[in-house]
Amino acid sequence: MNVLELREVSVSFDGFLALNDLNLQLAPGELRAVIGPNGAGKTTFLDVITGKVKPTRGDVLFRGRSIVGQSEHRISRLGIGRKFQAPRVFQNLSPRRNLELAIKGDHGPATLLFGSLSASQRDRVQQLLGVVGLEPHAGQPAGGLSHGQKQWLEIAMLLAQDPDLLLVDEPVAGLSDEETDRTAELLKQLAGDHTVLVIEHDMDFIRNLDCPVTVLHEGHVLCEGSMDAVQSDHRVIEVYLGVDDPEVQSVETIA
Amino acid sequence: MADLFSSRGLRRWLPWLLLVAAGLILPVLLPPFRLNLLGRFLSLGIVALGIDLIWGFTGMLSLGQGIFFALGGYALGMYLQLDSLEPGQLPEFFSLYGVTTLPGFWQPFNSPLFTFFAIWVIPALVAGVLGYLVFRNRIKGVYFSILTQAALLVFFNFFNGQQKLINGTNGLKTDTARIFGALVGSDAMQRNLFWLTLALVVLSWLLCRWLTSGRFGDALVAIRDDEPRLRFTGYNPTAYKTLVFAVAGAMAGVSGALYTVQSGIISPQFMAVPFSIEMVIWVAVGGRGTLIGAVLGAVVINYAKSLVSEQLPETWLFIQGGLFLLVVTALPDGIVGWWRAGGPGRIQAMVGWPPVAPTYPALDLDPQVLAEQRQLESRPLSAGSASATTPQQPPAGEP
Numbered sequence: 069m070n071v072l073e074l075r076e077v078s079v080s081f082d083g084f085l086a087l088n089d090l091n092l093q094l095a096p097g098e099l100r101a102v103i104g105p106n107g108a109g110k111t112t113f114l115d116v117i118t119g120k121v122k123p124t125r126g127d128v129l130f131r132g133r134s135i136v137g138q139s140e141h142r143i144s145r146l147g148i149g150r151k152f153q154a155p156r157v158f159q160n161l162s163p164r165r166n167l168e169l170a171i172k173g174d175h176g177p178a179t180l181l182f183g184s185l186s187a188s189q190r191d192r193v194q195q196l197l198g199v200v201g202l203e204p205h206a207g208q209p210a211g212g213l214s215h216g217q218k219q220w221l222e223i224a225m226l227l228a229q230d231p232d233l234l235l236v237d238e239p240v241a242g243l244s245d246e247e248t249d250r251t252a253e254l255l256k257q258l259a260g261d262h263t264v265l266v267i268e269h270d271m272d273f274i275r276n277l278d279c280p281v282t283v284l285h286e287g288h289v290l291c292e293g294s295m296d297a298v299q300s301d302h303r304v305i306e307v308y309l310g311v312d313d314p315e316v317q318s319v320e321t322i323a
Numbered sequence: 324m325a326d327l328f329s330s331r332g333l334r335r336w337l338p339w340l341l342l343v344a345a346g347l348i349l350p351v352l353l354p355p356f357r358l359n360l361l362g363r364f365l366s367l368g369i370v371a372l373g374i375d376l377i378w379g380f381t382g383m384l385s386l387g388q389g390i391f392f393a394l395g396g397y398a399l400g401m402y403l404q405l406d407s408l409e410p411g412q413l414p415e416f417f418s419l420y421g422v423t424t425l426p427g428f429w430q431p432f433n434s435p436l437f438t439f440f441a442i443w444v445i446p447a448l449v450a451g452v453l454g455y456l457v458f459r460n461r462i463k464g465v466y467f468s469i470l471t472q473a474a475l476l477v478f479f480n481f482f483n484g485q486q487k488l489i490n491g492t493n494g495l496k497t498d499t500a501r502i503f504g505a506l507v508g509s510d511a512m513q514r515n516l517f518w519l520t521l522a523l524v525v526l527s528w529l530l531c532r533w534l535t536s537g538r539f540g541d542a543l544v545a546i547r548d549d550e551p552r553l554r555f556t557g558y559n560p561t562a563y564k565t566l567v568f569a570v571a572g573a574m575a576g577v578s579g580a581l582y583t584v585q586s587g588i589i590s591p592q593f594m595a596v597p598f599s600i601e602m603v604i605w606v607a608v609g610g611r612g613t614l615i616g617a618v619l620g621a622v623v624i625n626y627a628k629s630l631v632s633e634q635l636p637e638t639w640l641f642i643q644g645g646l647f648l649l650v651v652t653a654l655p656d657g658i659v660g661w662w663r664a665g666g667p668g669r670i671q672a673m674v675g676w677p678p679v680a681p682t683y684p685a686l687d688l689d690p691q692v693l694a695e696q697r698q699l700e701s702r703p704l705s706a707g708s709a710s711a712t713t714p715q716q717p718p719a720g721e722p
């Protein structure tokens with residue numbers, strides 16, 4: 069059974085179709101990259117899965133069950149985690165406290181008020197701080213972190229949630245080359261135990277991920293396949309470069 | 324107790340010692356009239372604490388706390404009306420409107436136990452239900468503020484119009500009532516009420532501190548700063564917001580009850596729009612998200628108001644408006660926020676009066692260095708690393 073399945077999903081914003089008859093399947097443990105020009109509907113696609121936007125038509129299935137109409141926190145509790153395009157961490161809380169909020173477990177008011185973190189939860193937080201190299205800054209407000217550190221803190225928050233399905237929106241925007249490589253390694257490690265869907269613009273990064281690629285255009289799946297196949301697809305070249313020039317063999321250079 | 328006299332122990336216990344001392348000395352020092360004023364303003368500190376909880380920490384600006392404040396006041400006021408009657412009598416005002424039997428909802432207020440709970444449970448329930456409906460529909464920000472103010476107006480008009488039920492505009496007087504056989508307005512009783520208020524302010528502060536310091540408090544701050552993000556982390560903000568709104572409502576009820584018995588009357592005026600806005604100003608001036616600032620703001624502004632009004636009654640509104648503008652523009656974190664950010668030190672430095680014995684004046688007063696020091700202090704020991712100690716060492720090439 070597919071972990072995630074979108075069936076003919078359309079989203080209309082006042083008549084404008086941000087998603088148009090979108091079909092997509094993710095198998096358990098799969099790592100998948102989604103690319104597409106700005107405005108292709110990539111973020112909207114995540115909004116539909118995570119319950120932020122209701123599809124105008126179509127159905128979204130998680131492990132075979134429809135999740136359309138459920139609230140964001142319920143979908144999150146089912147095991148779908150999300151990292152946002154612009155890093156969204158809680159600026160006034162320290163990285164440690166950000167992670168302690170995100171850590172897997174009951175998130176009801178009574179537990180937060182009367183319960184305390186278990187030893188294993190504490191260890192996990194400490195471990196994650198190490199993984200993303202934020203130990204030296206664990207106690208300062210996260211608002212003071214650099215852009216890259218915030219990106220990583222948000223990835224760590226996603227890991228703390230320990231979802232089955234990870235939706236990662238442009239994780240390497242603003243990261244250095246070295247950080248980008250490490251992020252790719254991290255995501256590749258996660259795949260297998262988790263199902264991971266990554267949205268990115270950075271072609272080197274996608275190539276590094278070495279996984280099937282889905283190209284989105286005007287809210288619709290344009291084509292699917294390996295990075296090489298996708299890059300030499302003439303429809304993709306046309307969409308990215310706005311030309312259908314037989315001279316252009318690949319979109320390698322556009323990143 | 325061993326560290327009671329060490330400097331850290333002293334810093335920890337000093338506020339409490341001062342508080343007890345104030346509780347013992349002020350009733351002797353201040354004439355009854357001033358003591359009563361202080362007690363009233365302290366009781367306003369409790370409603371302000373609730374506002375800090377929902378606004379300063381959770382980001383919900385309620386302009387309708389007067390509803391809950393007045394509900395608490397009415398609960399106690401009704402009990403006092405009944406408690407001072409001979410058996411079979413009705414409160415006096417009923418005869419003016421030809422009412423001969425006590426309305427049914429008055430009956431439970433014969434019981435002191437019921438009243439004790441009604442003072443805070445009724446406001447908490449009303450706040451909880453109102454809050455739940457609003458938060459479930461994801462109404463926030465300005466729309467939430469407008470809605471609370473609209474609710475306030477509804478309550479205000481309703482209470483104003485109900486002569487036959489609760490004496491309408493005239494309200495209920497409490498100072499001539501008796502409680503446990505003693506006159507509520509007497510000096511001795513007012514002194515007791517001052518102590519009770521002081522104790523309840525401290526209790527409310529402790530409650531708010533408990534609510535805001537742990538992971539629950541982090542969730543509130545997260546709701547304030549980025550509520551949608553918290554939803555995607557598996558939290559249902561509605562539960563949190565409803566809960567703290569109800570707690571703030573309960574605190575407003577207690578505040579209103581204490582204020583009522585110390586000012587001698589409860590009337591729909593407590594639900595007037597400007598009063599609820601003033602409550603927000605106290606918190607803004609004292610310092611949002613600081614708790615103690617809410618109490619300080621309530622006491623200081625109201626004391627200033629009564630002093631100014633005694634001398635120049637017309638000028639107060641201008642002073643209050645000016646104060647609010649000053650805070651919004653110059654001290655966005657209020658007085659306490661400014662203090663905690665090292666404000667007094669900066670003023671000292673500005674007037675060229677360096678703090679006591681700086682080792683390297685130029686260095687010790689450098690804002691950058693001070694900021695780094697604060698960061699180091701706020702960092703928990705467990706996360707300390709070797710690099711954490713380096714910035715504290717003075718640079719090698721000291722002039």
Ligand SMILES: Nc1ncnc2c1ncn2[C@@H]1O[C@H](COP(=O)(O)OP(=O)(O)O)[C@@H](O)[C@H]1O
Pocket residue numbers: 081086104105106107108109110111112113
């Ligand atoms: N809430 C919204 N209201 C109206 N239009 C929207 C909304 N969200 C997205 N859109 C539009 O939908 C299209 C797809 O947006 P988005 O999913 O953010 O694209 P991408 O992430 O691929 O750059 C864009 O044209 C955008 O302007």
Ligand SMILES: [Mg+2]
Pocket residue numbers: 110111112153
């Ligand atoms: Mg996007």
